[in-house]
Amino acid sequence: MATMDEEQSQTVLESALEKIADFDLTALSGAEWQAVLYSYGLYYGMRIALVLIILFFAMTVAGWASAAVRSSLTRLKFDPTLTKFLAKLARWGILGLAALSCLSYFGVETTSFAAVIGAAGLAIGLAFQGTLSSFAAGAMLLIFRPFKVGDVVNIAGQLGKVDEVELFTTAIDTFDNRRIILPNSEVFGQVIENITFHPLRRIDVEVGAAYDADIDATRAALTSAAAAVEGTVTNPEPAIVLVGLGASSVDWSVRVWGPTGDYLAIKQELIRSVKMSLDAAGIGIPFPQMDVHFLTEGGEQKAA
Structure with missing residues (x-):
């Protein structure tokens, strides 16, 4: 083969291609097989080598892009979860474009290939619509916070x-x-x-006072109880609210403000302070009561 000039090589190759077109592979001589393998091996070998170079270059660029996105968003103190997602998206986006370019270089119609990918994506989307819905909702949560x-x-x-x-x-x-x-x-x-969005939170304690207790004296006792609680703030000021007249008690609401992180501790201290202040003022906290009336055999009505 090395002694053949270019014209002879082309003649042998054309003869071999005609026999291949007629599906007469047994008629191919050794020189014809050598010409076919040499020609197409050189043709596709160069393209495969070029594709490998393109893919290597694309992987390098994709790695750089992913690292650049990650470092830039980290420097901006962006959300870590969204940072990782965008870095991976940049990497796979570049690799996908490189893969499509390689396919088109081999003569594959990328438009039809894109249509197949679109149809497959639609089918996958329908199958995983719940998962994709969670993905979209997760992106919204990370954006709107x-x-x-x-x-x-x-x-x-x-x-x-x-x-x-x-x-x-x-x-x-x-x-x-x-x-x-x-x-x-x-x-x-x-x-x-x-619950913890704002730095301050109102702490409420509901309490009932006996009906025979003086209204003003009860208010004074509850005001003293609110003022005795440590850790509260004065702006907004504590409020003692007369809620209503219940079945067994006069109902009050003691409301103070404090740091959100200290909510439970302040509420425990407020409950304790309310009970001690009412006890000190001699004001009872009645339990639910019910008067039952029934008739005796003689028709008289008695209360129990």
């Missing part, structure tokens, strides 16, 4: 502290140390109560 890690929230009937917000799920820990995993589609589609 109705709560953050460490907040105490009430979501879908679950009360606890947010431990982690991921793209598909949100993890909260209850106050009795149970881990609750909620799909983000359920989280974003429900009413979200962020």
Whole structure:
């Protein structure tokens, strides 16, 4: 083969291609087989080598792009979960474009290939619509931030502290140390109560006073109880509210303000202070009572 000039090589190759077109492979001579293998081996070998170079270059660029996105968003103190997602998206986006370029270089119609990918994506989307819904909801939670890690929230009937917000799920820990995993589609589609969003929170204690207790004396005792609680703030001021006349007691609400993080401690101290202040003033806290009247055999009515 090395002694053949270019014209002879072309003649042998054309003869071999004609026999291949007629599916007469047994008629190919050794020189014809050599010409075919040399020609197409050189043709596709160069293209495969070029494709490998393109893929290597694309992987290098994808790694640089992913690292650049990650470092830039980390420097901006962006959300860690969304930072990882965008870094991976940049990497796989570049690799996908490189793969399509390689396919088109080999003569594959990328338009039809894109249509197949689109149809497959539609089928996958229908099959995983619940998962994709959670993914979209997770992205919305990371963008709009109705709560953050460490907040105490009430979501879908679950009360606890947010431990982690991921793209598909949100993890909260209850106050009795149970881990609750909620799909983000359920989280974003429900009413979200962020209990620790504001730095201050109002603490309420409901109490009933005896009907024979003086109204002004009761108010003074409850005002003294609210003022004795440590850790509260004076702006807004404490409030002693006469709620109503209950079945067995005159109902009051003692309301003070304090730091959100100290809510439970302040409420415990306020309950204790209210009880001690009413005891000191001689004001009773009645329990529910019921008067029962019944008829005797003689028709007389008696109370029990």
